[in-house]
Amino acid sequence: xNTVKTINEVRNQVKVWKKExxxxxxxxxxxxxxxxxASLISRAAKENEKVVVSIxxxxxxxxxxxxxxSYPRDLNKxxxxxxxxxxxxxxxxxxxxxxxxxxxxxxxxxxxxxGLCGAKRPNHFAGVCTVVSKLFNIIPADKAYFGQxxxxxxxIIKRMVRDLNFDIEIIGCPIIRExxxxxxxxxxxxxxxxxxxxxxILNKSLTKCRxxxxxxxxxxxxxxxxxxxxxQTETLARIDYIEIVxxxxxxxxxxxxxxxxxxxxIYIGKTRLIDNFIYEA
Amino acid sequence: xNTVKTINEVRNQVKVWKKExxxxxxxxxxxxxxxxxASLISRAAKENEKVVVSIxxxxxxxxxxxxxxSYPRDLNKxxxxxxxxxxxxxxxxxxxxxxxxxxxxxxxxxxxxxGLCGAKRPNHFAGVCTVVSKLFNIIPADKAYFGQxxxxxxxIIKRMVRDLNFDIEIIGCPIIRExxxxxxxxxxxxxxxxxxxxxxILNKSLTKCRxxxxxxxxxxxxxxxxxxxxxQTETLARIDYIEIVxxxxxxxxxxxxxxxxxxxxIYIGKTRLIDNFIYEA
Numbered sequence: 001x002n003t004v005k006t007i008n009e010v011r012n013q014v015k016v017w018k019k020e021x022x023x024x025x026x027x028x029x030x031x032x033x034x035x036x037x038a039s040l041i042s043r044a045a046k047e048n049e050k051v052v053v054s055i056x057x058x059x060x061x062x063x064x065x066x067x068x069x070s071y072p073r074d075l076n077k078x079x080x081x082x083x084x085x086x087x088x089x090x091x092x093x094x095x096x097x098x099x100x101x102x103x104x105x106x107x108x109x110x111x112x113x114x115g116l117c118g119a120k121r122p123n124h125f126a127g128v129c130t131v132v133s134k135l136f137n138i139i140p141a142d143k144a145y146f147g148q149x150x151x152x153x154x155x156i157i158k159r160m161v162r163d164l165n166f167d168i169e170i171i172g173c174p175i176i177r178e179x180x181x182x183x184x185x186x187x188x189x190x191x192x193x194x195x196x197x198x199x200x201i202l203n204k205s206l207t208k209c210r211x212x213x214x215x216x217x218x219x220x221x222x223x224x225x226x227x228x229x230x231x232q233t234e235t236l237a238r239i240d241y242i243e244i245v246x247x248x249x250x251x252x253x254x255x256x257x258x259x260x261x262x263x264x265x266i267y268i269g270k271t272r273l274i275d276n277f278i279y280e281a
Numbered sequence: 282x283n284t285v286k287t288i289n290e291v292r293n294q295v296k297v298w299k300k301e302x303x304x305x306x307x308x309x310x311x312x313x314x315x316x317x318x319a320s321l322i323s324r325a326a327k328e329n330e331k332v333v334v335s336i337x338x339x340x341x342x343x344x345x346x347x348x349x350x351s352y353p354r355d356l357n358k359x360x361x362x363x364x365x366x367x368x369x370x371x372x373x374x375x376x377x378x379x380x381x382x383x384x385x386x387x388x389x390x391x392x393x394x395x396g397l398c399g400a401k402r403p404n405h406f407a408g409v410c411t412v413v414s415k416l417f418n419i420i421p422a423d424k425a426y427f428g429q430x431x432x433x434x435x436x437i438i439k440r441m442v443r444d445l446n447f448d449i450e451i452i453g454c455p456i457i458r459e460x461x462x463x464x465x466x467x468x469x470x471x472x473x474x475x476x477x478x479x480x481x482i483l484n485k486s487l488t489k490c491r492x493x494x495x496x497x498x499x500x501x502x503x504x505x506x507x508x509x510x511x512x513q514t515e516t517l518a519r520i521d522y523i524e525i526v527x528x529x530x531x532x533x534x535x536x537x538x539x540x541x542x543x544x545x546x547i548y549i550g551k552t553r554l555i556d557n558f559i560y561e562a
Contacts, residue, residue, distance in 0.1 A: 007446065102530070104390040104437075105410065105444035112385050129386065130445070137446040140421070156385075163386035164411070165288065165418040249383070 001083045003075070003090040007098075007138050010091040014052065014139050022049040026141035026168075028132060031055040031092075032072040032186035033081040036176040040145040043173055045086030052139050053082050055092040060099070061127030072189055091139065098134065107133045107164070109156050112250050116152045116243055116263055117274065128153055129160050136166050143169045147176075149183055151261050151276045155250055175275070177203065183275045190271040198236035199268045202275040205230035209262055213279050218256045220244040227264060240265035240272060247278050256281045282364045284356070284371040288379075288419050291372040295333065295420050303330040307422035307449075309413060312336040312373075313353040313467035314362040317457040321426040324454055326367030333420050334363045336373040341380070342408030353470055372420065379415065388414045388445070390437050393531050397433045397524055397544055398555065409434055410441050417447050424450045428457075430464055432542050432557045436531055456556070458484065464556045471552040479517035480549045483556040486511035490543055494560050499537045501525040508545060521546035521553060528559050537562045 004010050017024055025044035029037050033055075044051045055078055062068035075092055082090055106126055112118075113125035136144070146154045154172045161170055176184045181203035182196075191199055205227045212226050224242045231237050245252055247259040256279065263276035285291050298305055306325035310318050314336075325332045336359055343349035356373055363371055387407055393399075394406035417425070427435045435453045442451055457465045462484035463477075472480055486508045493507050505523045512518050526533055528540040537560065544557035 011448065100444065103444050104393050105388060105441040106391075107386060107388050107414075107445070109385040110387075133388075134446045137448060140448070160386040163381065163384050164388070165415045167292065167418060167421070 001079070001087055001089065003079060003092055005091075005093055005097065007093065010052065010089065011138055013089055014050075014141075017050050018140070023143075024048060024139070024141040025051045026135065026139050026144040027051065027053045027087070028135050028144065028146070029053060029055055029078075030057045030071065030186065031078045032074065032189075033078045034176075034184045034186060034188075036147055036149060036184035038081055038085040039176050040147060040173050041082060041085035041087050043171070044143070044145045047171075048141075048143060050088045051086060052089045052091055052141065053087045054135050054139070055090055056098065056131070056135075058098075058127060058131040059095050060130060061124050063121055063123065066121075067187075067190075070190075072186055091135075098131070106130045107160065109159060109163075112152070112156045112159055115245065115250060115252070116241065117265060118152065120240065125153070125156055129156065132157055133160070133164070133166075136168055141168055143171055145171045145173055148172050148276070148278070149175045149185070149274070151263055151278070152250065155248065155261075175277075181207075183273075185273060187271055187273065191268060195236060195268045195271065198234050199271075199273055201231055201234040201237050201268075202264060202266055202273055206262060206264065206275055206277055210277060210279065213256065213281065218281070220252075220254055220256055220260075223256065223262070227262075231264075231266060236268055238267040240267060282360070282368055282370065284360060284373055286372075286374055286378065288374065291333065291370065292419055294370055295331075295422075298331050299421070304424075305329060305420070305422040306332045307416065307420050307425040308332065308334045308368070309416050309425065309427070310334060310336055311338045311352065311467065312359045313355065313470075314359045315457075315465045315467060315469075317428055317430060317465035319362055319366040320457050321428060321454050322363060322366035322368050324452070325424070325426045328452075329422075329424060331370070332368045333370045333372055333422065334368045335416055335420070336371055337379065337412070337416075339379075339408060339412040340376050341411060342405050344402055344405065347402075348468075351471075353467055372416075379412070387411045388441065390440060390444075393433070393437045393440055396526065396531060396533070397522065398546060399433065400522065406434070406437055410437065413438055414441070414445070414447075417449055422449055424452055426452045426454055428455075429453050429557070429559070430456045430466070430555070432544055432559070433531065436529065436542075456558075462488075464554075466554060468552055468554065472549060476517060476549045476552065479515050480552075480554055482512055482515040482518050482549075483545060483547055483554055487543060487545065487556055487558055491558060491560065494537065494562065499562070501533075501535055501537055501541075504537065504543070508543075512545075512547060517549055519548040521548060 025048035108126035306329035
C-alpha cells in the first residue's frame, strides 16, 4: 500500500489500474479512522480489485465556529488502519492541493440540505458535495462507499450522483457501534469519561423509538416525544434536533407509513454527536 | 454517423470507444447548428479520433421571459451539419431524459457569473454549469470544444473544470462571422432583413474599439464610450451592456494593460445579440 499526496499521482495510478481492467473502489474519509471506516474499506476490498482511500479534512465543509483546527489528524495511524482493512492506495492531499484561493465553482443541493444537520450548518453540504465531486473526478471509481452514520450526507450524495450523472455506484454501509452501543465517530475522542458514559443516551433513545415503532406507533410527533423524554433523563445532554423524515426525500412527515429516517443530533458538553436509524415502516 | 437519444446509449458507445483506445471529443451544442458549430466539430475531428456532438436545448439555462419555446430546433438539418463536419455520434436527449422533476443538485460559479450576461440572467450560468457537468459525466471525453462567441461561458467552463478537477481539456475556438462581419448565431434567424442590416453595428463598434486599442488608447472608460457612440448611430440598436474586463477573472478594470475581454450585448428589435474580442494588451 502506498500513500500519495498529489492529484496527478493518484490520477495516474488509477488510470493504470483502469487500463489493466481492474474494478476500483473509492472510500472518501476525513481520516482519524476507526472501525466504522475500516468496515467501509473491508467491504470495498471484498467487492472491488483496487481500493483507494482518500484522507482529507475538507475545510469548506466546516463552519467558522466549528472544529476544523481541532479535528483529530493522525496519518500514520490511518495508514495502519487502511493497510489492515485491505486498501491499495491512500490519497492524502493538502488543502492547497485541493483548492485554489480563487475557487469559483461549487456543487450544491437544495431542499435535501435544508433540514437536519443542514439547518444549523448552512454551507456544510455544499462543501461536502463539492469535495466529493472533486474526488469522483480525480478518482473515477466504479463504486464509492459511505457510512449510514452520516445519513443526510449519504442521501445527498446519492441524489447528487443521480442528478449530475456521475458514473459511479454509491454504497451505503451500516453504522458500526462500540460494544455499549455508541456509534463510532472520530469526534468521540473529544469526550471525557463522564461524557462518554452520557453519550450512550443517543443509542438508548433511538432504541426506545424503534421499540415504539415495533409496537405499532406511527405518529412521528409521539415518536419524537419518546426520544426527547429519554434524552432529557441525561443531564449532560442538550438536544440539537430530533427529526423523523422520509428516508429518500428527507421531507418531514406526520405518519411513519413508509421508509423513514429517525435522526438525532445531541451536544454532550461541547461535542456534537449524531446517530440515526432507517425504519422500513 | 448515428443519433442516440438516451444516456445509456451514448455512455455505452463512448465506453466501447474508450476501451478500444480512441481519443474522444465532445462538442456541446443547443442545435440549430451553423458554420460556427461546424468549425468546432471540424476542429474536434482533426484533433480526436471520435467526435460526439450533443444537441440539447437546456431548459434550466433559460429565464422565465426568455426564448426557450421559440429557440430554433431542426434535428434533421443538424444531423447533416454534424455529418459534414466529421462527427461520429449525436447525443440528442429529451428534457425528461436529462432532468428528473425533483432535481436537487446543481453546479454554479460565483463572481464569474455575476457580471456581463450573468447580470440580467441570474440563473443562466448555473444552468450552463449544471448541464455541462452532466454532459462531461455522461460522455467522459478527452477534450471539449466551445466557441469564443460565448466568452463568459467559456471562461466559466474553464474555471469550473479547474475547480472541480474534471479530467477534460477545454478548447476555445474563434468566433465565425458572416462575410459582412456579423457573428454567426442561432438567434440571427430572428432578425428581419432590416434588423439583419442593423446588427452589423455589433462588429462595427468592436472594430472601432480595436482600432483605438491599436492606436494606444488604454482607458476602458474611453474605449467603452467609443463603442457606445458607434452603437448609438444605429437607431434599431438598444444597448444591454458594454464591458471591458480582465480576460481571465472577468473583473472590471480601469486600464487595459493586460489581456482583456471586450464584450457587448445589444438588442436589435426584440433579439438580443452578443459579440466580443480578446485583446492581448
